[in-house]
Amino acid sequence: MTVDLDIEGLGKSFVVKGKPITVLDGINLEVRDGELLVIVGHSGCGKSTLLKIIAGLEQPTAGRCELNGHEITKPGTDRCMIFQEHRLFPWMSIENNVQFGLKGRPKAERQRISDHLLNLVKLGDFKDAYPSQLSGGMSQRAAIARALATDPEILLLDEPFGALDALTKIELQDELLHIRKQQHNTMIMVTHDIEEAVYLADRIVVMSTRPGRIEEIIDVDLGEHRDRGSNEFAAYKSRVYDHFLRTREVVKAS
Ligand SMILES: Nc1ncnc2c1ncn2[C@@H]1O[C@H](COP(=O)(O)OP(=O)(O)O)[C@@H](O)[C@H]1O
Ligand SMILES: [Mg+2]
Structure with missing residues (x-):
């Protein structure tokens, strides 16, 4: 079965100490069958919350999240989540x-x-x-x-290599690509490591600071075997960094 994950107008608010806090706002995203989509954004911008909504572990407060035409309301064997700690x-x-x-x-x-x-x-x-x-x-x-x-049709990875040392991380990144080639799962991965995003992603979703909105979706056109030292690789990295620096300045100024 091909995977068609369709997120439309998705929003999420939490009530904290009696006050609503909007964490995600107006997220529109279509995830393609078999792709490795990587989400990056500042800490606290709602990345984990977005993955949990896709996993069915949290419910959105606005909009919809549909998998193959069915609204996601609870966890299912068609989706599986991997966390920073192995559990x-x-x-x-x-x-x-x-x-x-x-x-x-x-x-x-x-x-x-x-x-x-x-x-x-x-x-x-x-x-x-x-x-x-x-x-x-x-x-x-x-x-x-x-x-x-x-x-599972979709593997959801929430900073899966975030706690590993640099060399182990590189090894696991290559293994993830190998696994994907063998198993053909669709993967959605959250990371705060921009180099990891450029090394792995078919597309990178850059999120804004809270409330998390999609700033830009970048197609990473670097082919299958990526050279971390190439100029093209560096160009993608600086494109993502630019977003982070810009949004950080907004936070400082406000
Ligand atoms: N269950 C919850 N109740 C209240 N606030 C929450 C809950 N889950 C997450 N939040 C808040 O939502 C924001 C986004 O959290 P999260 O999705 O974990 O961010 P990220 O993964 O991008 O660092 C944070 O400010 C966090 O404190
Ligand atoms: Mg998180």
Whole structure:
């Protein structure tokens, strides 16, 4: 099935100490089938809230969010979210973590899926290990394998590599691209790392400060194998930085 995620006029307000605070305002976005869409924006501009609405974990207060023609009102197996911290179950082996969402399926099928995914994320030799025995990068790879087990149409990644050291982060970025090539999921990822956005994204959504609005959507036309040192790469980075500097000045001036 092709993925068609359509966000129209989306808004979200929270009531904090009796006062409404608008976090997202007038978000219009169509996510294309199979694309890797990266959302960047200042801290607190509503990026996580937007992902949670797509995941069905929060409800919008204005507008709509539709997946394949159906309004999203609750979580479903067609969407899966990955967080900065891996959230694996510490009392289960890595293999049992990956098989967790497959309860009720025949044992051989569960085994086949977890073997495939653990090999895909290069943890084939660690299926009997427990989360506490893995490094940060390995745990996050296990979390990705667990998320993929139910074959979600959309993977939602909220700063998934934000807590990793620089070299592990680069490794995981390449693995994410590899996984995507094999599995063809649509991915929506939030990051505050502009280089990561330019390295991974088909399109970058730049958000304004709160209330979060879409400032610009940038098509990243750098092909499959991207060179972080190239002039073209630097040009995309400075285009995104310009937005951040501009919006920061607005905040300072107000
Ligand atoms: N459940 C909630 N109740 C009240 N305020 C919230 C809630 N969730 C998020 N917020 C507020 O909404 C704003 C945006 O949060 P968030 O989406 O987490 O931002 P980001 O991920 O871009 O840093 C923040 O000011 C945050 O405090
Ligand atoms: Mg966030």
